[in-house]
Amino acid sequence: MLAIVFLVGLASYIFQLRDGLIITDMDDYVSWGIYISNFVFFVAVSLVGSLISAILKLSNAKWSIPLTRVAEVIAVSCIMFAGLIIIVDMGRPDRIHYLFIHGRLQSPIVWDVIVVSTYLVISILLLYIPLLPDLAILRDKVTDIPKWQHKIYSFLSLGWVGSPKQLNIMHKSVKGLAIVIIPIAFGIHTVTSWLFSTTLRGGWNSTNIGPYFVAGAFMVGAAAVIAVMYVLRRNYKLENYFTDELFDKMGRLLVFLSFVYLYFNINEYLTPAFKMMGGERDLLRSLFIGEFAPMFWSTQIIGMVIPIIVLLFKKGRRPLPMFIIALVVIVGAWFKRYLIVIPTLFFPYLPAVEQYGLPTAIEYYPTFEEWSITIGSLAGALLVITFLFRYIPLIGIWEMAEYQGIVENGEIPTKDAAD
Amino acid sequence: MIKEHHMLTFKHHLLFKLLFLSAVVLCWNTDAFSQEVQKKIKPKLRLSYTKYMDGQIEVTANAYYKKDKKKEVCAGASIGFYKDEDLENLHTTVIVDEEGFATLDLEANEANQFRDSIGKFNFYARLEADEKFKAKTSEITVLNANLNVKFLTKDSINYLQAKLLCFNVDSGKLIPGVKFPIKSYIVRALSLLPLSDQLNYTNAEGIVELEVPNDIPGDKNNEFTVLVRLEEDDDYGTVVFKDNIDWATPFVAHEREERSLAGNQRNAPLLIVITITATLVAVWGYIFYIIFGLWKIRKLGMKNEEQLLSD
Numbered sequence: 001m002l003a004i005v006f007l008v009g010l011a012s013y014i015f016q017l018r019d020g021l022i023i024t025d026m027d028d029y030v031s032w033g034i035y036i037s038n039f040v041f042f043v044a045v046s047l048v049g050s051l052i053s054a055i056l057k058l059s060n061a062k063w064s065i066p067l068t069r070v071a072e073v074i075a076v077s078c079i080m081f082a083g084l085i086i087i088v089d090m091g092r093p094d095r096i097h098y099l100f101i102h103g104r105l106q107s108p109i110v111w112d113v114i115v116v117s118t119y120l121v122i123s124i125l126l127l128y129i130p131l132l133p134d135l136a137i138l139r140d141k142v143t144d145i146p147k148w149q150h151k152i153y154s155f156l157s158l159g160w161v162g163s164p165k166q167l168n169i170m171h172k173s174v175k176g177l178a179i180v181i182i183p184i185a186f187g188i189h190t191v192t193s194w195l196f197s198t199t200l201r202g203g204w205n206s207t208n209i210g211p212y213f214v215a216g217a218f219m220v221g222a223a224a225v226i227a228v229m230y231v232l233r234r235n236y237k238l239e240n241y242f243t244d245e246l247f248d249k250m251g252r253l254l255v256f257l258s259f260v261y262l263y264f265n266i267n268e269y270l271t272p273a274f275k276m277m278g279g280e281r282d283l284l285r286s287l288f289i290g291e292f293a294p295m296f297w298s299t300q301i302i303g304m305v306i307p308i309i310v311l312l313f314k315k316g317r318r319p320l321p322m323f324i325i326a327l328v329v330i331v332g333a334w335f336k337r338y339l340i341v342i343p344t345l346f347f348p349y350l351p352a353v354e355q356y357g358l359p360t361a362i363e364y365y366p367t368f369e370e371w372s373i374t375i376g377s378l379a380g381a382l383l384v385i386t387f388l389f390r391y392i393p394l395i396g397i398w399e400m401a402e403y404q405g406i407v408e409n410g411e412i413p414t415k416d417a418a419d
Numbered sequence: 420m421i422k423e424h425h426m427l428t429f430k431h432h433l434l435f436k437l438l439f440l441s442a443v444v445l446c447w448n449t450d451a452f453s454q455e456v457q458k459k460i461k462p463k464l465r466l467s468y469t470k471y472m473d474g475q476i477e478v479t480a481n482a483y484y485k486k487d488k489k490k491e492v493c494a495g496a497s498i499g500f501y502k503d504e505d506l507e508n509l510h511t512t513v514i515v516d517e518e519g520f521a522t523l524d525l526e527a528n529e530a531n532q533f534r535d536s537i538g539k540f541n542f543y544a545r546l547e548a549d550e551k552f553k554a555k556t557s558e559i560t561v562l563n564a565n566l567n568v569k570f571l572t573k574d575s576i577n578y579l580q581a582k583l584l585c586f587n588v589d590s591g592k593l594i595p596g597v598k599f600p601i602k603s604y605i606v607r608a609l610s611l612l613p614l615s616d617q618l619n620y621t622n623a624e625g626i627v628e629l630e631v632p633n634d635i636p637g638d639k640n641n642e643f644t645v646l647v648r649l650e651e652d653d654d655y656g657t658v659v660f661k662d663n664i665d666w667a668t669p670f671v672a673h674e675r676e677e678r679s680l681a682g683n684q685r686n687a688p689l690l691i692v693i694t695i696t697a698t699l700v701a702v703w704g705y706i707f708y709i710i711f712g713l714w715k716i717r718k719l720g721m722k723n724e725e726q727l728l729s730d
Contacts, residue, residue: 102684103684104683104684104687105684105687105691105692105695106680106681106682106687106688106691111695114695114699118702118703118706121706122706125706125709125710129709129713132716157720158713158716158717158720159716159717159719159720159721159723159724160716160720161719161720161723161724163719163723165719166716166719166720169712169715169716170716172712173709173712173713176705176709177709180702180705184702
């Protein structure tokens with residue numbers, strides 16, 4: 001099913017490559033459509049990698065260890081598709097190298113390209129390096145697999161034998177990367193927010209927007225981990241690892257992150273709403289009581305306030321309610337990005353517009369191709385997650401063994417180590 | 420009684436059947452019926468003639484109609500351009516565009532097909548009747564005219580000298596066009612810059628002379644485009660002369676030399692260059708160090724394998 005949705009999106013993109021962006025409903029005014037809101041969504045979800053495998057790990061929250069692999073896989077797949085969706089939004093993707101050749105260092109777009117590619121590489125390394133001992137276990141202990149699969153495990157495990165020197169390098173690298181990824185993770189979403197806030201537009205012209213984006217990203221990232229964790233627990237009978245207690249802790253974390261995001265939301269909307277001036281006034285009216293009001297209030301109430309209320313109760317932090325709440329938060333977060341990106345474009349700050357009004361009514365209804373590419377990209381990200389979990393352990397074997405006190409310092413014997 | 424009752428029933432049946440059949444036929448033909456009933460629009464058709472001095476001639480038909488006191492265009496309608504008044508000798512058909520115009524493009528020698536014995540050019544056009552529009556005809560008759568422009572410099576002042584020659588039916592020759600308003604412009608990116616605030620009329624020799632300012636910016640070759648026109652004259656239509664002249668102020672590329680946020684790629688503020696470069700070197704340096712660590716892990720693995728084999 002995911003593959004079919006992805007292929008439909010791919011076919012639409014081929015049509016877009018052939019005919020150009022004319023097949024979208026974007027125009028002079030709404031020049032950033034659902035591709036960009038989808039990009040912001042992907043970047044947001046990808047931040048979960050740094051939350052779980054860096055921030056929680058470094059703060060010694062060992063309960064999060066079973067989630068590390070899940071978080072890293074989500075991070076890698078989402079940041080990959082964030083990069084791809086930006087290329088989709090380009091009218092001339094064949095000129096992408098111009099960004100590196102002719103890019104101006106003063107441009108936040110160039111900063112974003114740098115930080116997205118850096119975050120992608122670090123996320124891959126942070127997924128891959130702790131995977132080495134597990135790949136070696138798969139290489140040495142799993143026999144009933146095809147030859148090609150064994151060869152791939154053998155190649156990817158880099159001859160891992162679990163020697164003290166190898167373990168030392170691995171531990172140092174993981175720890176170092178966990179430290180490095182935190183500023184990069186904050187950077188990636190802050191720089192993405194700067195793409196908006198460095199332009200003089202209603203709704204974007206805000207100093208609050210960086211932390212507002214980061215807070216929202218951590219919230220949706222945590223929800224994504226909960227949703228994936230629930231599906232894996234059900235499908236692979238992992239109740240002993242993804243325990244009710246773990247769900248409870250993730251629920252508490254999600255409530256905390258939701259409160260932080262709520263705080264930034266109030267900041268984001270209350271101060272301009274208090275003044276109700278100029279372009280901000282028109283935008284806020286359209287969000288509060290105008291054409292975007294149903295979507296706006298749904299994202300705020302269903303996507304944020306209700307999850308907070310439900311998760312405050314212990315019964316709400318049980319696996320199934322948590323899964324439903326996580327899905328609500330994820331869907332709400334996607335539409336929140338839509339509301340951040342698109343309505344602003346309906347109210348351009350142009351002196352001529354203020355004096356004479358708009359030359360034509362601004363409308364934006366994403367076309368079938370835009371929807372299919374967007375939904376296809378979401379299916380693609382889920383496909384990558386599914387594919388990776390088909391061939392690699394869902395939970396870090398050595399990390400869990402270490403956490404449960406079965407081994408010390410990750411020294412799981414694979415082959416005999418010579419030193 | 421029984422027989423009569425049966426007869427009545429039979430008649431009723433027949434009547435109902437006929438009514439039913441008629442209703443079916445009527446319903447079947449609803450579309451055709453409604454189309455016939457629907458009133459066709461009476462369009463308006465206006466022809467204009469433009470001669471370009473590079474040899475091109477355009478005859479443009481503007482097709483429109485009024486709806487609720489608003490002007491609507493007859494986009495998609497067919498306009499036939501004819502050579503004769505009886506509209507029998509069709510030259511070509513052009514479809515009206517979204518702006519309401521259908522243009523017939525002709526080379527100067529092609530236009531002679533429309534010329535009569537006394538030297539007049541007669542163009543006939545008909546908006547062909549279709550499902551939406553009624554037919555509408557229009558015509559335009561013009562005489563030939565030439566507008567030649569010379570660029571002169573006298574005492575370091577630049578002038579353009581336009582001479583209008585108009586076809587005279589009596590003599591059959593081109594003679595100077597006297598007291599015709601000539602408009603002159605410089606072509607800018609989005610609009611025309613008039614060279615004079617007032618209308619300039621040709622003198623007894625058919626000449627208009629205008630000073631061209633020397634402070635007008637141009638392109639990279641220090642050129643700008645001059646446009647001189649006789650506009651919508653009743654007898655001669657529109658005659659257009661267009662050419663480039665290298666009288667523009669010297670071209671200076673607007674490159675910001677100082678470092679600033681708005682500067683070009685090479686002039687990024689030093690603070691940004693240093694910050695980004697230092698961050699990139701530090702982060703990517705560390706990434707390569709980690710990749711080097713992976714290479715060391717691989718090497719250690721191979722060494723271990725070799726040792727195990729030798730043991």
